[in-house]
Amino acid sequence: MSEQRTTAAGGMETSFGFRSVGEGEKQDMVNAVFHRVAERYDLMNDLMSGGLHRLWKDAMVAWLNPPKRPGWTVLDVAGGTGDIAFRIVDASAGNASAVVLDINGSMLGVGRDRAAKRGLADNVDFVEANAEALPFADETFDAYTIAFGIRNVPHIDTALAEAFRVLKPGGRFLCLEFSEVDMPLLDRAYEAWSFNAIPQIGKVVAGDGEPYAYLVESIRKFPNQKDFAAMIARAGFDRVSFRNYSGGIAALHSGWKL
Numbered sequence: 115m116s117e118q119r120t121t122a123a124g125g126m127e128t129s130f131g132f133r134s135v136g137e138g139e140k141q142d143m144v145n146a147v148f149h150r151v152a153e154r155y156d157l158m159n160d161l162m163s164g165g166l167h168r169l170w171k172d173a174m175v176a177w178l179n180p181p182k183r184p185g186w187t188v189l190d191v192a193g194g195t196g197d198i199a200f201r202i203v204d205a206s207a208g209n210a211s212a213v214v215l216d217i218n219g220s221m222l223g224v225g226r227d228r229a230a231k232r233g234l235a236d237n238v239d240f241v242e243a244n245a246e247a248l249p250f251a252d253e254t255f256d257a258y259t260i261a262f263g264i265r266n267v268p269h270i271d272t273a274l275a276e277a278f279r280v281l282k283p284g285g286r287f288l289c290l291e292f293s294e295v296d297m298p299l300l301d302r303a304y305e306a307w308s309f310n311a312i313p314q315i316g317k318v319v320a321g322d323g324e325p326y327a328y329l330v331e332s333i334r335k336f337p338n339q340k341d342f343a344a345m346i347a348r349a350g351f352d353r354v355s356f357r358n359y360s361g362g363i364a365a366l367h368s369g370w371k372l
Contacts, residue, residue, distance in 0.1 A: 156195055159262075163363075170364045171198060171261060174290045177357070177366065178257060180206040187211045189255045189280060191245050191273075192263025194221025196228050196238060202259070203237045213255075215241045215248070245273040253282045261290040265336040274349035281371040287351055293358070293365035294338040300361045339365045 159167045180186060180202050186209065190199045194216035203210050216222050222240045229238045243249045245260075245267050258277045267273045277287055295301040313330070337345065339356050342365075347354045351369030358365050 156197060166360055166363070167262075170290060170359050170366070171201060173357075173359065174198070174259070174261065174288055174366055175201045175205050177368065178202065178205075178259065178286065178288055180210045180257070182207045182209050184209050185211075186257075187213070187255050188257040188259060189213050189215060189248075189250070191215050191248075191258065191260040191277070192217075192266065193259070193261065194218055194225050194240075196225035196234075196240075198259055198261050199225075199238050200228070200232060200234060203234055208237065210237065212238045213241055213250075214238060215243050215245070217242065217244050246276060248276045248280050250280045252279055253285075254280050255285060256282055257286045257288070259288045259290075262292065264289055264291055265332050270345065271349065274346060274351075278350045278371055283371060285371045287346065287367075287369040287371070289342075289346075289367045290364060291336065291342070291367070292333040293336070293342075293362055295362045296358065297361035300363075339367075343367060 163170075175198070178188075180188065183206075186206065188199070188202055188210060190202070190212055193199055193214045196214055199212035199214045202212055214222070214225055216225075219242055222242055225238075226235075226240050229235050229240070241249065245263075246269055258281055260277075264270060264273060281287065336342070339358065339362070343354050343356055346367055346369045349369075350371070352372040354367070354369045356365050356367040
């Protein structure tokens, strides 16, 4: 459900926010967005969510409940700044090993600097690679996490299949993503905030509103909670479920490789 379409000329198109672009163009365009916002990415998450993203991420790690034993490994995809990986290592009392994978070198650079400052360089590795072609053997990781990243992947089905492949039997998949608001009035307020305020805040704080306009549009193009749960199940995961946060502004999806 990556919204691919065949053009009159026989080529393939997909969505980049509300625009249609050639299938081969989207990844480079997404990369350009995140190169531009890398240094201010987490600050803008605070402003975009009113700080709620921190609570949602804490809830994600709490549901994952990483064990406090050595040898447990997690792959955090599209997590370049290290925000989720650091939380997981902390929750495991420093026992977990995390690999942060991101296709964007600028985001990874921010994460490496933060890991060094926090004394977590021995717990967290950083890998530049594509979520659709993970450079790991089958059944490598105990958990796979991705937060606010999967909607930017051109072929979501392929990324989900790769997640299933690299998880060990009994492994856990968790995805935190902006989703469909399910509360009357809140949906209208959130719509107005997203399309009017966020790009303007991005322009003031980060000096560029265009990337944030794309980020808002990409949320609206992403499948709703039930449709995304169905995609996860089609990738082979069992016991698929989700939890809504803040009236559905964000949703956390879970699946198991059984």
